[in-house]
Amino acid sequence: MQYKYFPHTEKDIKEMLSVIGVNTIDDLFSDIDDSLKEKDFNLPSSMDEISLRKHIFEIAKKNKELNIFRGAGSYNVYVPSIIKPILERQEFLTSYTPYQAEISQGTLQYIFEYQSYICELTGMDVSNASMYDGASASFESIMMACNHTRKKDVIIADTINPNYLEVIKTYSHFHGYNLKFAKSKDYILDTKDVLAKIDENVACVICQYPNFYGYLEDYDFVAKLKERKILFILIGAPSNYAYIKSPRELGADIACGDCQMMGINMSFGGPYIGYISCVNELLRKLPGRIVGLTEDVDGKRGFVLTLQAREQHIRREKATSNICSNESLMALNVCIYCACMGKKGMYEVSDIRFQNAHILHDELLKHGFKDVNKNEFFNEFVLEYKGDLNKISKQLEKQGYLSGLIIDKNKMLFCATEMNSIEDIKSFAKMFEMKEAL
Numbered sequence: 001m002q003y004k005y006f007p008h009t010e011k012d013i014k015e016m017l018s019v020i021g022v023n024t025i026d027d028l029f030s031d032i033d034d035s036l037k038e039k040d041f042n043l044p045s046s047m048d049e050i051s052l053r054k055h056i057f058e059i060a061k062k063n064k065e066l067n068i069f070r071g072a073g074s075y076n077v078y079v080p081s082i083i084k085p086i087l088e089r090q091e092f093l094t095s096y097t098p099y100q101a102e103i104s105q106g107t108l109q110y111i112f113e114y115q116s117y118i119c120e121l122t123g124m125d126v127s128n129a130s131m132y133d134g135a136s137a138s139f140e141s142i143m144m145a146c147n148h149t150r151k152k153d154v155i156i157a158d159t160i161n162p163n164y165l166e167v168i169k170t171y172s173h174f175h176g177y178n179l180k181f182a183k184s185k186d187y188i189l190d191t192k193d194v195l196a197k198i199d200e201n202v203a204c205v206i207c208q209y210p211n212f213y214g215y216l217e218d219y220d221f222v223a224k225l226k227e228r229k230i231l232f233i234l235i236g237a238p239s240n241y242a243y244i245k246s247p248r249e250l251g252a253d254i255a256c257g258d259c260q261m262m263g264i265n266m267s268f269g270g271p272y273i274g275y276i277s278c279v280n281e282l283l284r285k286l287p288g289r290i291v292g293l294t295e296d297v298d299g300k301r302g303f304v305l306t307l308q309a310r311e312q313h314i315r316r317e318k319a320t321s322n323i324c325s326n327e328s329l330m331a332l333n334v335c336i337y338c339a340c341m342g343k344k345g346m347y348e349v350s351d352i353r354f355q356n357a358h359i360l361h362d363e364l365l366k367h368g369f370k371d372v373n374k375n376e377f378f379n380e381f382v383l384e385y386k387g388d389l390n391k392i393s394k395q396l397e398k399q400g401y402l403s404g405l406i407i408d409k410n411k412m413l414f415c416a417t418e419m420n421s422i423e424d425i426k427s428f429a430k431m432f433e434m435k436e437a438l
Helices: 010-020 025-029 049-060 083-087 105-122 134-149 162-175 191-197 222-227 238-242 280-285 312-318 328-365 389-398 422-433
Strands: 153-157 178-182 202-208 231-235 254-258 274-278 290-295 301-307 369-371 380-385 405-408 411-415
Touching: 010 025, 083 328, 105 238, 105 274, 105 290, 105 301, 105 328, 134 153, 134 162, 134 202, 134 231, 134 254, 134 274, 134 280, 153 162, 153 191, 162 178, 178 191, 222 231, 238 328, 274 280, 328 369, 328 380, 328 411, 328 422, 389 405, 389 422
Parallel strands: 153 178, 153 202, 202 231, 231 254
Antiparallel strands: 254 274, 290 301, 369 380, 380 411, 405 411
C-alpha cells in the first residue's frame, strides 16, 4: 500500500525487510502482546477535528492508570506543573540546535545552566549539553576512556542496567572493544573479580551507583585503578547525588546516565536525556556541545558555544563521537526541574524516595517475602517470594497495581518514589497476603 508521505515503493519495502530478516512490517511489532494491539481504530478516510478529538479520547480511555511499584530505569516521579508550559513555548519547542550559536542566547543560557546543575550534582568539572539517553551516554563514556587511554579492554559490572548493557555490547562490537564482565553475588558486584581482571590493556571500569537493583556498592578498588591510570566510570541518576555520595566522592573520572528522574514523564519509554560529566583532563574527549559564560564588548553577560570538538561535520572520522543531535529541549526540562526544586527540594524528594522504599521493603517482608542480601539500598531492592510471581503480577494489574519487575522465577525488583503514599504502600503489600483471593 502506498501512503501520501511515504517515499518507499513496494520493492523498497520488500528489500529492506529481506535485509533485516522479516517477512512483513507487522513482524517488526511481534514483541508487543496481542492484547495491547488495537486491531481496528474505526477511522474513516476523513473526519472533522472535533469528531477526531472525541474519537481519540475514547481510545485513550482504554489505558489503565496503575499505582506503580516498578522502576528498573523508568521511574514514576513528580513533574512540577510549571515545566510543561515553559517547554511548549514556541521558541523552545520548535528550535533544533544553535548553529548560529551566539544569536541563540536563550538556548545557550539554559544549556549552560543545565551543565552547571549536572556538575554540581555529580561533583565533576565539566558536563556536555545532553545525549540521547542513559544507554548511549554510557557507551560514549566508554569510548571517551578508550580514546584517552588508547586501550581497548573494558571491565564492566554485570550489575548495570541490562538494557544499557545490550547497547554497550552492540557499539563495542563494531568499535573492537573487548568487554570483560565482572561478576556479582546476590546482586552486589564482586570487587575481587574486578581486581582479578585488571591488566595493562584495560582502559576503564564501568559500574552503576546505585546499581540496577538499587544497592549501594563498595568500590574499594578505585585506588588500584588510579595507580594503573585506568579510568573509573559511574552510571547513575544525578538527582540521587543530592542525597548519596557523588561520583567525584567515589573517585570517578566520568559520570554518566539518564536524567529521567528529574521531572521527565515516563512517556512509554522516552524521550529521555542522557548526560556525561567528567574531570578537566578529559574535556577534549567529551562528546556534545559545551556552552560557556563570557562578556561582550560592553561588559554584558553573554553565552558562547565554547567547544564542539566532537562534531563529525567538522572532524569527520576523527570526531570523538558521531552523535550529532542535541536533545536540549529535555535539558531545558531538567533545568526547570532543578530551578523549581532547589538544593533543599532535591534533597527532600530523594529522602522521600529512600524512606518510602524502606517502608515498602519492611511491609513486603511481613507478607511472604524475604531478603536476598543485607546490603543498603536507595529506592529499589530485590526480594524473594515462594509463590507464582508472574500470576500474581497479572492479578495485581487487575486490582490497579503495577508490581515489581520479575528478574528471576522467584525474585522481584521493587521500587518506590515520592508518588507512592504510605497508604498506597501498605495496601499494595497486603495484596500479597490475599493472593489466593485475587
